[in-house]
Amino acid sequence: MRLSFCLYACLLLHCAITTAATPSVQTDDIARFWSTYDAVLAEPDGAQRVALVRQHYIEPGSAGLHALMKVRNYTAVEYADAMLAWPRFWASVRPLTANAQQASAMLERDLAAFRRLYPALRPASITYAVGVLRTGGTTLGNQVLIGAEMALGDASVDVSELPEPLRSRLRVFYDSTPGANNAQNNLHEYVHTQQRETTGSLAQYAVREGVAEYIAERISGRRPALPLYTYGPLHESDIRARFIVEMDGNDLDNWLYNSARNPFGVSDVGYYAGYRIAQEYMRQQPDEQAAIARMIELDYTDPATVRAFIEASGWLQQR
Known part of the structure; x- marks a missing residue:
């Protein structure tokens, strides 16, 4: 009887774990x-x-x-x-x-x-x-x-x-x-859903979106087939130069959630900038799991924390 009860309890535990793991x-x-x-x-x-x-x-x-x-x-x-x-x-x-x-x-x-x-x-x-x-x-x-x-x-x-x-x-x-x-x-x-929300500067929004893009690609092996990912590598120095000028401001119009009516002629280039920052940050990290956790748990509400993350990526200094 005790064996049957233990088996039943184990089955219940397995079902609970499976249910919790199933989205x-x-x-x-x-x-x-x-x-x-x-x-x-x-x-x-x-x-x-x-x-x-x-x-x-x-x-x-x-x-x-x-x-x-x-x-x-x-x-x-x-x-x-x-x-x-x-x-x-x-x-x-x-x-x-x-x-x-x-x-x-x-x-x-x-x-x-x-x-x-x-x-x-x-x-x-x-x-x-x-x-x-x-x-x-x-x-x-x-x-x-x-x-x-x-x-x-x-x-x-x-x-x-x-x-x-x-x-x-x-x-x-x-x-x-x-x-x-x-x-x-x-x-x-x-x-x-794992990140903190943010309000504030272009840098804060772009990094939050870019981290989500990087991790989604890391898991799925895919990126959206959108023009920003074709345009970005061909114009990265121009994107970087404008990002440096505008990153601390609150105007997202040139970068995110927009149409192609902007200086780049391509919508959502801020996703690319944020993605490249996350990508360059990860290139330098010896422990992928720990680095992923740092990116997800970054305090996106704090401009100084986000700026330090961007600086640590080295992307702003590339030419």
Whole structure:
């Protein structure tokens, strides 16, 4: 009897460990979005369309959807308006959003690799929900929030109805086939759930993003197929020179979360600068695991700490 009890206890412990190690991926909001979308298109009354979004998509939605809406300030009115305004866009992206679970198939393996690199890894949930084109991935606390209409896209997505500069920015984005790079995107955002948030200078934001890019590439073996990674190596001295001038300021317009309408002619070059800083820092470290921990646990809220990290990388001094 004691042997049976011990065996039962061991099985319970194994199940608990397995459950804790298995990432939670929520995709139910996607199906709710499309059933709501069909109902909205069939409804002639504007107020009723908004009510349908609220009652059938938002209110029964997951905690992740509600977090996504909070972080990106989505509203029921905005959803209803976008559903009517961009029929070709929604028709083209609809079949791609069905790939959420398939796109996350390698997540358990990738997180196991992440945990080997960083044993202090904390669990986080992942939610795929449909937004209104303001993020392919973001976080709130221990929640990874993936905008399925962006993250699962490819070159077939029709952006012709979208206003500028959104249309041009998303044409470049979808042409990079983000859906094929979903493993890296999930990891990038998962890294953010382990980091401190930041507000402040370009340097603070760029390093935080660059560390997430570096670690996601280290685990997945991939980087986004975006122009910034083609442009960067060819213009690194120019990027570095401008970064040195602007890094302590709070203006991100030339560097992050932007369109190509900036001095570089390429969006999000700040990701490249931050990635190169992290890469050069890691080249000098004899203990990869300890260095990864230092990067993740860096106090991104402290400009002096971030500046010391940048200086330690040696990237600013390269010519």
